[in-house]
Amino acid sequence: DGCGHLVTYQDSGTMTSKNYPGTYPNHTVCEKTITVPKGKRLILRLGDLDIESQTCASDYLLFTSSSDQYGPYCGSMTVPKELLLNTSEVTVRFESGSHISGRGFLLTYASSDHPDLITCLERASHYLKTEYSKFCPAGCRDVAGDISGNMVDGYRDTSLLCKAAIHAGIIADELGGQISVLQRKGISRYEGILANGVLSRDGSLSDKRFLFTSNGCSRSLSLEPDGQIRASSSWQSVNESGDQVHWSPGQARLQDQGPSWASGDSSNNHKSREWLEIDLGEKKKITGIRTTGSTQSNFNFYVKSFVMNFKNNNSKWKTYKGIVNNEEKVFQGNSNFRDPVQNNFIPPIVARYVRVVPQTWHQRIALKVELIGCQITQGNDSLVWRKTSQSTSVSTKKEDETITRPVPSEETSTGINITTVAIPLVLLVVLVFAGMGIFAAFRKKKKKGSPYGSAEAQKTDCWKQIKYPFARHQSAEFTISYDNEKEMTQKLDLITSDMAG
Numbered sequence: 066d067g068c069g070h071l072v073t074y075q076d077s078g079t080m081t082s083k084n085y086p087g088t089y090p091n092h093t094v095c096e097k098t099i100t101v102p103k104g105k106r107l108i109l110r111l112g113d114l115d116i117e118s119q120t121c122a123s124d125y126l127l128f129t130s131s132s133d134q135y136g137p138y139c140g141s142m143t144v145p146k147e148l149l150l151n152t153s154e155v156t157v158r159f160e161s162g163s164h165i166s167g168r169g170f171l172l173t174y175a176s177s178d179h180p181d182l183i184t185c186l187e188r189a190s191h192y193l194k195t196e197y198s199k200f201c202p203a204g205c206r207d208v209a210g211d212i213s214g215n216m217v218d219g220y221r222d223t224s225l226l227c228k229a230a231i232h233a234g235i236i237a238d239e240l241g242g243q244i245s246v247l248q249r250k251g252i253s254r255y256e257g258i259l260a261n262g263v264l265s266r267d268g269s270l271s272d273k274r275f276l277f278t279s280n281g282c283s284r285s286l287s288l289e290p291d292g293q294i295r296a297s298s299s300w301q302s303v304n305e306s307g308d309q310v311h312w313s314p315g316q317a318r319l320q321d322q323g324p325s326w327a328s329g330d331s332s333n334n335h336k337s338r339e340w341l342e343i344d345l346g347e348k349k350k351i352t353g354i355r356t357t358g359s360t361q362s363n364f365n366f367y368v369k370s371f372v373m374n375f376k377n378n379n380s381k382w383k384t385y386k387g388i389v390n391n392e393e394k395v396f397q398g399n400s401n402f403r404d405p406v407q408n409n410f411i412p413p414i415v416a417r418y419v420r421v422v423p424q425t426w427h428q429r430i431a432l433k434v435e436l437i438g439c440q441i442t443q444g445n446d447s448l449v450w451r452k453t454s455q456s457t458s459v460s461t462k463k464e465d466e467t468i469t470r471p472v473p474s475e476e477t478s479t480g481i482n483i484t485t486v487a488i489p490l491v492l493l494v495v496l497v498f499a500g501m502g503i504f505a506a507f508r509k510k511k512k513k514g515s516p517y518g519s520a521e522a523q524k525t526d527c528w529k530q531i532k533y534p535f536a537r538h539q540s541a542e543f544t545i546s547y548d549n550e551k552e553m554t555q556k557l558d559l560i561t562s563d564m565a566g
């Protein structure tokens with residue numbers, strides 16, 4: 066078996082040769098048949114092809130459908146980046162003989178419902194537009210390649226798009242899906258965090274960054290003091306001055322200082338399941354959770370993995386399950402006592418009560434949490450809400466449509482509306498600048514330099530505020546004269562040159 070990474074879902078997937086992007090082994094064969102739902106056509110996109118042979122005799126990649134054959138491909142021949150087949154099924158065959166080098170291949174596919182399919186290797190820097198939408202196939206999480214940044218501040222433009230979308234909780238790795246990207250002016254530093262099983266790195270200044278538009282259900286569900294958080298047990302420690310320190314459930318709010326909640330029992334006995342329960346007061350839509358460990362450097366406690374339970378007023382506890390295998394979904398938790406880790410629920414949990422049930426931990430269970438989501442009553446989306454609330458317990462094909470449906474047009478409508486806001490805004494900004502100029506001059510006379518830094522900071526803040534509405538305004542017009550072909554060729558050039566390098 067010369068196949069490497071392989072993830073397939075209903076109508077998209079990712080496939081690589083063994084050891085990709087390392088050298089593929091000698092004398093192997095990888096043969097797989099990939100399909101999309103009947104009646105649809107298959108789109109194949111080669112993200113990378115690097116096969117040593119020049120003759121394709123013993124090392125090659127070949128696609129065979131019932132009506133056509135594509136390839137064999139190898140060496141330095143020009144290979145189409147995208148193939149649109151007229152069948153819903155194709156057999157991929159990769160064979161290697163004796164060779165020294167070569168990464169092999171990375172292939173993504175989707176049904177013809179997703180003509181904007183990209184591979185896992187596209188970076189935001191491949192695109193010039195300020196706003197665009199693409200389809201990410203299932204299976205991009207574990208493909209090698211860096212991302213830096215986070216869902217709040219944005220990602221450095223050198224980051225892999227699909228992997229960043231998984232990190233941001235926009236799509237699930239096992240499903241893939243549509244992403245909507247906004248290109249913005251870069252920032253001086255990108256802060257990495259662990260989220261959805263993907264670690265983003267810290268990054269340095271870049272010219273551009275990107276953000277994802279989401280459905281807007283990503284506010285912090287504030288946990289009001291008292292009575293809302295309960296736990297199976299809690300711990301009391303004694304500090305240096307001999308006083309008792311409580312690690313009570315009430316201390317499990319992420320935004321609060323001080324020790325976290327910690328369980329009474331520190332043994333690794335999985336039978337006695339400990340839990341932390343949050344009552345949101347009413348049924349809410351919960352799209353994510355952020356957790357930390359103890360946050361206290363002298364208590365190296367944290368939860369390494371957990372599952373989620375949820376229920377409503379009078380129902381039984383249910384366990385959150387994965388869509389693909391319908392098994393209890395285990396989330397990757399913290400890897401130290403300090404840094405927050407985010408996990409998203411795709412589809413969301415709709416419930417009043419949720420429980421975090423630790424599965425594995427370091428030394429002792431210790432947790433602070435923040436739930437992310439929104440009110441159910443928001444907007445007129447009753448149909449969608451009903452679907453997603455069902456989907457948290459059972460999975461069917463339908464829900465997936467809810468999830469992978471392109472992100473709502475909220476952004477575009479504000480984009481149009483911003484035009485009416487832009488002119489008064491410009492006036493305001495001019496006034497502010499003028500004011501600041503006078504202020505700064507005044508300051509300079511009085512005192513040399515010292516509080517100048519903060520004035521500078523204000524200035525850049527203002528600049529940001531002006532910049533974005535303009536960018537969006539331009540892009541709204543830009544979308545009308547959408548020139549797909551031009552972008553495509555540019556993109557392909559870039560990918561090709563990447564591969565050459």
Ligand SMILES: *[C@@H]1O[C@H](CO)[C@@H](O)[C@H](O)[C@H]1NC(C)=O
Nearest residue numbers: 130131132133134150151152
């Ligand atoms: C698919 O395309 C090939 C030529 O590329 C053609 O011979 C064949 O008839 C087509 N099949 C269908 C089902 O359209």
Ligand SMILES: *[C@@H]1O[C@H](CO)[C@@H](O)[C@H](O)[C@H]1NC(C)=O
Nearest residue numbers: 088089090091163164165166
């Ligand atoms: C393949 O075999 C040759 C000769 O035995 C060896 O030099 C080469 O390193 C091998 N290549 C790989 C990728 O293992």
Ligand SMILES: *[C@@H]1O[C@H](CO)[C@@H](O)[C@H](O)[C@H]1NC(C)=O
Nearest residue numbers: 303304305306307308309310
């Ligand atoms: C011990 O805990 C008490 C009460 O919480 C606090 O006032 C005191 O400062 C703590 N002492 C140390 C050394 O942390």
Ligand SMILES: *[C@@H]1O[C@H](CO)[C@@H](O)[C@H](O)[C@H]1NC(C)=O
Nearest residue numbers: 346347348377378379380417
């Ligand atoms: C659940 O209970 C709360 C208060 O006890 C009540 O306000 C709410 O309407 C109930 N919700 C349902 C769906 O019964």
Ligand SMILES: *[C@@H]1O[C@H](CO)[C@@H](O)[C@H](O)[C@H]1NC(C)=O
Nearest residue numbers: 442443444445446447448449
């Ligand atoms: C929500 O939209 C549906 C049609 O899409 C309409 O029939 C219904 O009255 C609306 N509900 C509210 C509360 O606006």
Ligand SMILES: *[C@@H]1O[C@H](CO)[C@@H](O)[C@H](O)[C@H]1NC(C)=O
Nearest residue numbers: 477478479480481482483485
């Ligand atoms: C702009 O917003 C106003 C309300 O703030 C709304 O009535 C109007 O329809 C919006 N215009 C567009 C073009 O979206």
